[in-house]
Amino acid sequence: MHIHNFSLKNSILNTFISEIRDVNKQKDSMRFRRNIERIGEILGYELSKILNYNPSQIKTPLGLFNYESLENDIVLCSILRAGVPLHNGLLNYFDTAENAFISAYRHHKNNPESFEIIVEYLACPNLENKTLILADPMLATGQSMLATFEALKPFGTPKNIHLVSVIGAQQGVDFVSKHFDAETHLWIASIDESLNKNGYIIPGLGDAGDLAFGEKLQQ
Template identity: 30%
Template sequence: MRLHVADHPLITHKLTVLRDRATPSPVFRSLVEELVTLLSYEATREVRTERVDIETPVSPTTGLRIGDPKPLVVPIIRAGLGMLDGFVKLVPSVEVGFVGIRRDESTLQPETYAKRLPEDLSNRQCFVLDPMLATGGSLAATVQFLFDAGAQDVTAICLVAAPEGVHHMEEQFEGRDVKVVLGALDSGLNEHGYIVPGLGDAGDRLYGVAE
């Protein structure tokens, strides 16, 4: 597994506003979209392309376009949905799948309640969107779903992560083609399994508390 922590002042600035508990949901949602677009530049650095001949207003030339089969992006519901527009804005030709995973707050283990993915992901590049890489259970389960369907390489985009979650991913996917792109690597988890300093519950801050 490969880890890339983005190092850019704009990302750090936007993350600082995102972390602030006083930041209201509309601003939070907007910042998440902006951050994902910035992080997606790094995440898609190795996206497959193919050569294409075109005519400019001046002369013929050869360029590159996103190759086939098209990449698949998979937001982990529900908080990952807030990241989808930021990625699709950068790669509008991407196809979209969904995985719904909730964390059991007593065991901190992931529970899958929804999954909509292509049956065959052979030779597909896949991208997973999850704001928080805390214990790593939800992200690892989703990445494994993709590999089980035949995906060859998977890149995850997370806003913030704890070392515990990164370690879990490294252990589970040692020797596999997995890349994790982060906005920040935080100090660790508290006794409730939340990232410190983190940014709170991303789903609640995006969409409010759903009782």
């Protein structure tokens, strides 16, 4: 797997990452969502540099202009609900992309330290020979990312696969590296060292879905 870890170089991205981690600043849910969206825009821009382009021409009021137009047929897939702001950031840059949405959540049985990933909702276009961008802001264990990809398989085989995350744990990065094709690209803003006993990223930022949209009742 090709891993693009943007925490290894200083950029304005560091500011957005620090703000979504800050226990005081993350209380502003609108600011939290916007920062996730901006991170998605930055990662989308970086991702765009390795896509395919074709020579094209347009007419301006004063003449003709030659440029390179994006060739890839892109499908953006985000995991509800935490993935929505990240999805919006990517869509701001890939505005002609098709879109897929999936619900994947942790189902804890009797042990809070043990869970399985449940997929209940999926809406997806044809993926055959397209470029799939799979977005999940928190790459903790990596199981949600894999479960989502497995659920998408009946919709066709993508030509290229890109995983996009905001914060990940090294364990999750290792997991997806093992279970996805070697030519898959992972675009991630920051990689943390560990998970706690409940499978949450340390230091991480908490529950991205709750911070973006409010706390949910547990069932």
